[in-house]
Amino acid sequence: MATYFGEVVEQSSRAFWGDQCDSEDDVHSDSPTNWRKLEVSPSPTQLMSSRIKLFLVVHGPLTEGFVEACFLDKGVPIAEINEAETEGEESFRRRKRKSSAIYSLLSDVLLCICSSHLDMAQSFDFTEKISPWMKNAEQVIILTCSYISGYHITRHQDDSPDTFLKALKTDNFSSLVLSETLEQPNTVKGIPAGVLTWCQIFEIPAVLYICYTRSYEVDSASVKLFQQLFSKLPFKLLKEKPNFTNRLYSGPEISSTLYM
């Protein structure tokens, strides 16, 4: 039962990032960008229909772990999105950042897995990079995740589940939304928000599902939620037998909210 007690409250941005946003001493700002630009690499092309029924964007360790375990074999990516090389070659290669990639799951379904190393500041650039595929999609589904400690409630709730889904959709999304709407004052930011905003502007039907959970380890509760979600879609994307034998996520990406 979720109690939202002992929540970790992220440092509030208070809407701006300190002195660097003060424009008094920087009337003519010509400072170069601090975030790394992205570029798309073509990989061996695969034949598929030009019209896509579904463009699926997966962001976050939990959702990526679910896709790795339960989805059909992705095969090789049809495109990769990497940071452009701006540093000295040796230091850039040493960082070994994981790429974002686009895969073809079915002839008319594409899957985009976002790298966990992408900064929120790269959200606009990343969205623009994948926008050509989204323009050709009949609908876009975005999956993301967040710690339950970040879920805001306005009144005390008893018997709340530890893992649950909430949804946001564009105004023109007419298909069935398979979970409750995300209530105020909760928000989603970063790449998932960028993709949904872009779809709202360019009128591509899209829905975002966010999974609130205690831990980003893929467990039976989260798998069950996502399996229920995808079983109701008109696309056969799930394996008959999920594969949980590989370590799906490790290292610093899985962090506890108990200790700072």
Place this chain on the structure above:
Amino acid sequence: MTFCSLKGLQIDTRYSLQDIDMIHIQENVNLKGCTLIFPSVSVGNAAQLAVDLLITKIKPQKVGLIWHPAIMPLVGGDPYSLNETALTTSAEVFYSGQWKLVIFQIRSPIMQEASQDFVDRITEWIKENYIDKIVILSGIFDYTRNDSEIAGPSVKFVASRTFREKCDVLQRLGDQTATSGYQTCSVVICDGSQDPKKISMYGGGISWKFFNACNVGGIPAVVLMKYCSEGDNIPDAILLCTHLNTLLNFAPSDCNWESPPSWTGMFGNPPQHGLY
């Protein structure tokens, strides 16, 4: 060249910022002659809170969205209604035909690296749509006040000469502050020749940058700023709204400013019952 081939469908993944439309107006509205209200993302979110109060009061129509790398993407439910399921994004445009107002609401930080392009493109858009004048709302760090300012009012108007010429109310406010002992606000007239460092807008985000761009571009502009600190900035927002109303007269002077539903839980979740 960067292409990914999709059975004869060539996808060009390069883009130029100049080729991307920034402000997407999705309704058929005529903005000519309107006043633009722009909340600078600044100290205490006072300006953004003030715009929330303004939108809750006059209920303008949402007419557009803004898409620019300077604004961090953010989405959520409708902040002004518990019943509606409309999507809200990080930067939106509202329009009130009754009061001839165009209102921007910005809900996430503005990245400094792209802020100059952001400001330049907004000023370009203002000219293209023949918007009459701009009011920039802002919070300013109150610890930057000098001795004479500490004793004075916490609200200041910094206006261009062209704005002052258009606005009788501002002229009267300026005359009142010069002649009466009691001041509710101070008025400073600033033109392009003035040293910007003499007018402190520390903590005001892009207020000065935008004001300067409007001045240079010949667009009448005023910065309505409130000295404040981080904390509960609702009173600061109310004061900003009250002075904005003095300037533009869209509500009774003694009106109550209602807060939108999105302000619920502003200071965290309610305590757990098990604590007691």
